[in-house]
Amino acid sequence: MRLYLILITGLLFLSEVSEAQDKWTLEQCIRYAVSNNLDLKITSIENEIKKEDLSQSKRNILPSVSLSSGGNNSFGRSLDYTSYQYVNTSQFYSSLNISGGMDIFRGFIRQNTISLRKMALLAGIEDEKQLQYDIAFVVMGAYYNTLYYNGLAEIAAEQKELSELNLKQTKKQAELGLKAKSDLLEMESRLAAEELSLIQAQNHFKTELLRLRQAMNIENTGEFEIDLQTPEVEITAGQATTPSEIFETATHFYPALKATEMRRNVAEKNISLAKGQLWPRLSLSGAYATNYASLKGQENTASFQKQFKNNAYQYVGVSLTIPVFEQLGLRSGVKKARLNYLQAETELEKKSQLLYNEIDQNYQQLESSLAEYNQLVKQVRFAQTAYEAAEKKLAQGLISIIELYDSKNVLGQAKTDLLKTKLQYAIRKKTLDFYLGKPVFEVETSNAQ
Structure with missing residues (x-):
């Protein structure tokens, strides 16, 4: 009998674990999205092609033999x-x-080609990294939007439940002649409006869940449930770093910036290749x-x-x-290569400026979210107290039904704003942590050979 109870308990435990694993966490959603994104697969194949181009450029130094x-x-x-x-x-x-x-001797064209293709491969690898992080941020945004509308539905359900309790009490008071029938009608009207708000929030939740599935590129078969637990976010009093310090850290690893820098280097190497066409060519044959x-x-x-x-x-x-005279085409190639380098240099400067602006904007938004969060925590506490007091006043006939609902709406709006601000803070905090080089997402990246 004891063994039977142990087996039943173990099976129930395994069943609970299995059910828990069926709910996707944010990390699981990101890993799945990165593994199944078609654009990422295309980029990975392109990098394999670049890797083969690099290998062939090294083999091109060897003599050619034909039979x-x-x-x-x-x-x-x-x-x-x-x-x-x-x-x-x-x-x-x-x-x-x-x-x-x-x-x-061929004007160092073969050697410069090897360097150029190696930098092109490194740029492609950085592009692949950036695409992985972009996918992670898209999935995170969709995931948190889903959490927000789920929380919104919970708040709407809570508001509806409170209205149902108040309506039940008012019906009893109306039967005893303590409340007017107009109050009962007002409460029924407000309850119907809150039922509509609940349905709308549930529909928004389903829409955001669908967008999350699409961002993950997961097939729309079977049930798909995510962990709806609102993430615990450590709300700190302020940031220990400045936007300039965060930018300085990001410049050393930020994939999009590194890829642009590599393409600038490719453009610079193209100048050497163009100049190499002007040199004499000495070859040996037998x-x-x-x-x-x-x-x-x-x-x-x-x-x-x-x-x-x-x-x-x-x-x-x-x-x-x-080369004696090639209709000045070779010198024109050198000139265009220099212009392409200036264009790549400008593009790098632009990318750096955009990165700093993005960091600065997220930094300011994080500070704003922090101030709003602290204030909203107080507002929710005060609104809860005010609503409880309004319920007592309504029971004593000191306020009207409309005043009670005004108080309840203030409480519901405060909870909604607090949830929204908390999730926004979480996203912006993860964004800045990413720019600081912290392991925010678990993504696998390729390595240059």
């Missing part, structure tokens, strides 16, 4: 490759050629070739092995190519 071989059987008048005279008979001819070449020929009906033809050995020839050559 060719062929054979043909000619009929009629043709050149006899054994005597180099024209004959009028069929002939079989085959050849073998091995050739190779490499650049000795080849080994041989052939075999046989005339039909000729009995004294040398053997295949002997002809391949005797007909073999080799060569090694060095070539120098100097």
Whole structure:
């Protein structure tokens, strides 16, 4: 019997754990969204392509070697490759050629190409990181919006419940002749309005839950429940850092800024590549070739092995190519490369300015949310006390139904504003923590090879 009770208790515990795991937390939603985002998958594939481009640019330094071989059987008048005279008979001819070449000097184009493609890959990796964080912030915003409308529905349900209790008491008083029928009608009208507010809040909750699913790219099959527990946020008295200090920290790791910086470096390397086209090109080449020929009906033809050995020839050559006049196209390329660099430099400056403005704005909004939160905590406490006092006054006939509802609406609005401010504070706090380099989200990023 004791063992049976232990097994039942264990099964109930596992059932509760399973139910708890069915509710998605914010971290789980973010991880799922990052793992299933199609734009992120496309970016990851693009980075794999850039990685292969980098590897190929390194292999391009190696010499090139090619092997060719062929054979043909000619009929009629043709050149006899054994005597180099024209004959009028069929002939079989085959050849073998091995050739190779490499650049000795090419204006450092190959080396600069390797550097350029490495920086392009690093920029792509930073883009992938930024996209992951962007997805995380979108999911977080949708998640907190869902929590807000769920809290709004709970407040509306609480308001409706209070109205139902007051209506029940008023009905009893109306039956005893202590309340007028008009008061009863007023309360029923207000209750209907609060029922509508509850339905609207529940519909908003469903809409935000759908947006969260879409942000996560999760299929709309089966039930989808999130942890509706409002996150506990540590409300601090003030920030220990300034916007300038946060910006200074963010510049060392912020992916979007690092990607723009890498593209500026790519533009700078393109200037070197364009200049490299103006330099002379020195290259080395060599080849080994041989052939075999046989005339039909000729009995004294040398053997295949002997002809391949005797007909073999080799060569090694060095070539120098100097660009003399290319319709000034090469110098135009250098000029455009410099202009592209100035454009990339300006883009980096713009991105830095936008980052600072965003940090400054979030910092000020966080301070504002803190001040509003502290004031709203007091307002909720005072409104709760005022509403309880209004209920007592209504029972004593000292105030009207409308005054009671005014007091209750003030309480409901204060709770709504407090919930909204608390969630806004949480989002802005996480945003600033992200700019400070703190591990706000658990996302996996690629590494350069």
